Amino acid sequence: MLKLQAIISFLLLSGCLFSACSKDPSPDDAANGNSPQIIRFMPTTVQSGDTLRIELKNFSQTYTSDTSASRKDIVLIGTVPATVLSANQTTLSVSINALHRSNKLIVVIGKDTAISKDAVIIGSGSWQKISTCPSGNRTNPSVFIFGDSAYYGFGMGFRNGYVTGLPDFWKLNLKDGSWVKLFDVAVSDPLYSECVSFQVNGKAYISFRSAANQTWNYTAATRTWARNSSVYNGSYFLQSTGSSSNYALIGASDNPAANGKSGFYQYDATNNSFSYLADITDTAKSPIITGCMVGSDFYFGIRQELVNGAYNQTRKFYKFNTATKTYTRLSDLPELFATWSASFGFSYNGSGYILNDHRLFKYDAVTNSWQRKQDFTGFPALSVNYYGSFEYNSALYVFAYNDSQQVTELWKYSE
Template sequence: MLLIRAHHYAFAVILPVLLFLFGCKKNPIPDPAITVSVQDISNGFRLSTSISNVKTEDILESGLVWGENENLVKGAALSYLSPTPLANFSYDVVAGFTKGKRYFVRAYFIDQDHQLRYSEVVAFEGKNTLGLNISLPQQAYTWGDEVEVKVTNANGADLASATIVINGKMRLKPSKTIGGSVFFKVPAELYTYQNSVSLELYNQAGLNTYFILQQPQLPTDFLIVDKVGGTVKLTGNYFNPNIDSNIVMIGTTKLEVLKAERTALELKLPLAEFSYSGNFSVQTGKDLITTSKAVSKVYRFLTQVSEQSGVARYRGIMENINGKIYCGLGSDIDTRGLSDFYEYNPVASTWRKLADFPATLYGAGVSFTAKNKLVFIPNAIGTTFATDVYQFDIANNSWKKSNSYPGTMLSSYTLFASDNYGYMLGGGYATSTNYIYTVKSFKRYDPATDTWKTLPDFPGTSRRDFKSFKVGNNVIVFGGQSMWGTGESLYPTDSWSFDLVSETWKKIKDVPSYIYAVNCFSFEVNGKAYIGGGMSPAGVISSSIYEYDPIADTFVKKDNIIDKSMLVMSAATSVGGHGYIMFGKPSYDYHLQPLKEVFRFDP
């Protein structure tokens, strides 16, 4: 009986406790909850967060993370941190969403126990909105420069994780970050003047802005005057340190870049077949190019060795006597006859003023040397055409008048010489009606006795303004024009060779029509003749030098004439295995500046 009562008592005590405990289970303390929602707004998206079952004072930090990666983690995605920890807040994101791309967002908060809690991930589809807003200092850059990119809406993200995207293709990591700025160095592989740049952060594309590269800079009126195969150092600025990114040209000829620095280029002039010239240009990228206004010249066989004493001139004379060149006379740019005369030493490259010619010259004159005597036949003395002949006495530095040539006064004839005699061939004379007749007359002059002898007429077509050049003991005669008092001109094509030993003529294969006879220059070196410049019957001026091989009886192009002032009305001779060229003009335009330089030709 007592036992039953005891059980009843225990049950009566425990039952209320159990009922109390079961009652508590029906009303538990709810767990903290966090949700996020996405609302499409006119200029972007509104991301809203709601945190429940947590007192606001127990929230240490609250915010949002979003991006293209579904596995969003704070610190590895774009984020927003609420300035004051709130249980409910919204943030409008207006940048960086590409239309059609899928994006993800989740909210988070940190409680008083420093526990990080995330919401479920919510997905949404992007629309075209502005990317990360960036700006650059407005200036031109060059390779290796460090560029600052200022970011104004990074949303607290770690900018060291950013990628700099240039022109949509080139991707760079920052060289450094400071505050809200990302820095990068301009890569040498960049080759366009204007370049787009954007910032990509956690796969989120940013807004484009632009920067420009410096154009290469050359010294004012920079030019090169050198020989083919030479090496040249160019000092300037904003060259590409990547050798292959620099394209250096002279005209249409490309130079090899041996070494490249920002302020200097080391260049190799190609071993071209012919001389070449043109404006010097440096291209460091697609539209990064600078061209010098001055004309550069690269010579194959020609070398500028001096400048003439006296004024620049054309139609002058030059003769080699005992290894020195005697030259001068001719006309200046105003067509005035010049009387000054000089001795040029090609070994020492020195000049000596000699006695002036004793009469007033008008127009051109021609010369030859025989028995070490220089003989000059002027076209006119004063304004009178004449048959006068003069000799220059080297030993006494003086001029003397010699016996005139016999027959009618002639013009536009040719002169050539052997060791002992000078020869005067062809030319023309004017009638009272000013019509010109060409002649076949042929005369020989002996400077030792100051006597003239008339030889048998030239067997070929009569002519004037033609060319003769000596090679060995033979003189080749070609070109010119024939006139018979009608005012009309014919252009003979027959070519002849004169043997200086036997004094006989021989008809030879015609000289090619591309070698122009009128007012060209010629000289002989090592048994070969060289003919340059001149004008064709059609008025075309040649800019080539041709080599004649008498054994093979062939003409081949040897070089280009890149100094145009020697194209017509220049003079030439040879000394010690070298040709020398002086005087001349680019054309028959008398307003053009004559040649001032002296050139040596080394075949």
């Protein structure tokens, strides 16, 4: 029996192959199913120290020693004990001891090469549960922070078998983790449950989607609310907000089926005024926008677009330049990030991040590229939504809602 050594390597540039390995399979080989293949690997996400189980097919039975690990364009990350491969299929196990950014996994055995289509390389980061939020389940809450206190309230939840607007408002002491209920707001309009919040010039603002499209500001020092004199005119409020020193952006859209607008409202704190900015012109009207501020610009994605009367999922990603009021299409989200369901965008450490279900991606505005970060581990996949976030002591805090358990929790993410 023949012994072999298998080397598993990641391409540092996803479109580059090293010369000594076999070329891409020809169309004839692919058609005949004779080219080396990675059938699957488990788990589909790997971290340093994990064991990766790979199923291979169509590798030849004649091997020579492979020394390609010494080349500069690949990195040796694991070896397979000597074994015997059949011509049809085998299963290998290796220990991962180094990780590099890449979207392709390459397996090299002798002169044969197979390239995966969906390797997932997870970067650094960690999640920690901080608290279970009071007053039961809650979606779409208003969230902001002053000093060592986070404020949380309003939104909507299930009460007595019905979905209803929630009028309560809470303060969380971030030093000791204690919650204090501040007050209830007497609201009869259920649309008060749909709100977004932002902070400008030391004040927190909450805009409610209601018949009057009301906007209020909160002063933490005096624990008082004041009604703003200016309101925006949009019919639909959505999740996305971002702010700088003197203004805030709110992602909003009217009913796209009725040819409504999709774009941003800007709030100017100096003039206490809202103004509608440019429409998104590079795509069909979208009912939902998710994104975040990076520097002075807003980066966002379109969850769905309306095309010929039907909503289609999309991975489109854009930058809105607040100075020129123009939109630029950027690199689409990675192939793995196929839909925008349960997505949430936020800024952290000067970069943009988007959570989609349990997956977290970081966007680098300088290189216009994406990097997979540590998955959210609080709830099972396909059961979580995110509502609100803030930064505190160099860490990010995110409110996560579990659909199956109907509970809202506060989680901390740090790198």
